[in-house]
Amino acid sequence: MDAQADADPAEVPADPLEVLHERRSSKWQTHPADVLPLTVAEMDFALAPPVARVLSRALERSDTGYATGAGLREALAGFAHRRWGWEIDPGSVTAVPDVGMGVVEALRALTSPGDSIVINTPVYPPFFGWIPEVGARVVESPLVVDGSGWHLDLAGLEEVFAQRPAVYxxxxxxxxxxxxxxxxxxxxxxxxxxxxxxxxVSDEIHGPLALAGSRFTPMLTVPGAAAVTISALSASKAFNLAGLKCAMVVTASPAMAAVVDRFAVYARSRTGHLGVLATLAALHEGEGWLDRLLITLSARREQLGSLLAERLGMIHWHPPEATYLAWLDCRRIGEGTVPYERFLDRGRVALEPGPHFGSAGSGYVRLNFATGADLLAEAIDRMARAL
Ligand SMILES: Cc1ncc(COP(=O)(O)O)c(C=O)c1O
Known part of the structure; x- marks a missing residue:
């Protein structure tokens, strides 16, 4: 089937399966070739052309040395102003290799061994590792779900904050x-x-991925947040650059800037050169492509909703407002069935197991829909047959 020929020109093109199988990254190497992976947060789309161009040019010139990071702070400030009306002082931006390292260094600088750090479960699995990595303790404040979807439990948060954790x-x-x-x-x-x-500490890596009908609110645009907030961002999720190692930490007050000054030297000096080049291209020249990506992901979200209703009515979900991740409640598919295993063993579709996101994730799976319409349809067909 020629998926490209039928594609909506407003959408960004997904790579065909045979090209995806040639990728050497985690998503496409972890499972055997007969498994469709809708797992780790990598996208199946071709790179944004400005990003692809700058990377090709760098390879042609063997320009693969160390990063200077020049221009990165200004590029983020310009992008944040245009996209979200967020005014960033470029002097308050620090480049780090990835969001994980930026967050871990912030947690390390803000805590002493044994301190508590609050997270809202279910949540991105590495949060459960980053906290013990700095010698701190995880305190869970579970999200709540109602008819309108998932939310922070603000009353619950007040209760855990009253116990004086060091960091949220x-x-x-x-x-x-x-x-x-x-x-x-x-x-x-x-x-x-x-x-x-x-x-x-606000992990805003998915900030650029607010889908149709929703808006991302950067924490540092909230009145009063500057005194108490450190934010970490990257172009890596929205432009599929995770392997290139470039992210940024932002503050907006002397007190929070002093925390970043305490980051380990390695965190502030080991950003990837190709990551910086790609991030500059994405932030300066990638917005037209990003708009088309958001149209594509919004269409895929609609498609997923229709397919679930038609084929997998026992699975419940609340369509995400942002990200290309769907959190699927599979608790009705049958007593004693582990959803992730059933879909993998019988359907040859790999999803992220819900329990990895905390005990609240038992009976759930996370599905990555940043793929072509044909592959998404194929995955849902296989999942339906697996039941
Ligand atoms: C919430 C969140 N934070 C951090 C990361 C990882 O980012 P990085 O590769 O920049 O460490 C991810 C990856 O999916 C994520 O979803």
Whole structure:
């Protein structure tokens, strides 16, 4: 089938399966070739042309040395202003190799061994590792779900903040449920953080991925947040650059800048050169492509909704407001069935197992829909047959 020929020109093209199989990255190497992987947050689309061009040019010139990081801060400030009306002082941006390292260094600088760090479960699995990595303890404040979807439990957060944790590690927008927290919710987070002396580390890697009908609110645009917040961002999720190692940490007050000054030297010096080049191209020249990506992902979200309703009615979900991740409630597929195993063993579709996101994820799977319409349809067909 020639998927490209039928593609909507407003959408970004997905690579065909035979090209995807040639990729050497984690998503396409972890499972045997007969398995369709809708797992780790990599996208199946061709790179944004400005990013592909700059990388090709670098390879042609054997320009693969060390990064200078020049221009990165200004590029992020320009992008944040145009996309979100967020005014960033370029001097308050620090390049780090990836968001994980930026977050871990912030947690290390803000805690002493044995301190508590609050997270909202279910949540991105490495959060459960990053906290013990700095000698701190995980405190869970579970998200709540109602008819309108998943939300922060602000009353629950107030209760755990009253126990005086050192840090609140916020996922904004939230992986895996796709919630783009509202300005009002984030304002309440700031009020609570200020009242109880908690620092907020806001992981905003999915910020550029607010889908049709939703808006991303950068934490540092919330009044009062500057005094209590460190944010970490990257172009890596929206432009599929995770392997190139470039992310940024942003502050907006002397107190929070002083925390970043305490980061280990390696965290501030080992950003990847190709990552910087690709990020500059993405932030300066990639917005037209990003708009088309968001149209594509919004269409894929609709397609997923229709396919689930038609073929897998026992699976419940709340369509994500942001990210290309769908958090699927499979608890009705049958007593004693482990959904991830059933879909993999019988359907040859790999998904992320819900329990990896915390105990609240039992009976759920996370599905990555950043792929072509044909592969998504094939995956849902296989999942339906697996039941
Ligand atoms: C919420 C969140 N934070 C961090 C990361 C990892 O980012 P990085 O590769 O920049 O460490 C991911 C990857 O999917 C993520 O979803």
């Amino acid at each position: 590690l916020l996922c904004n927008p939230h992986n895996p449920v796709g919630r783009a927290h509202s300005p009002a919710e984030l304002a309440e987070v700031v009020r609570l953080a200020d009242r109880f002396g908690v620092t907020v």
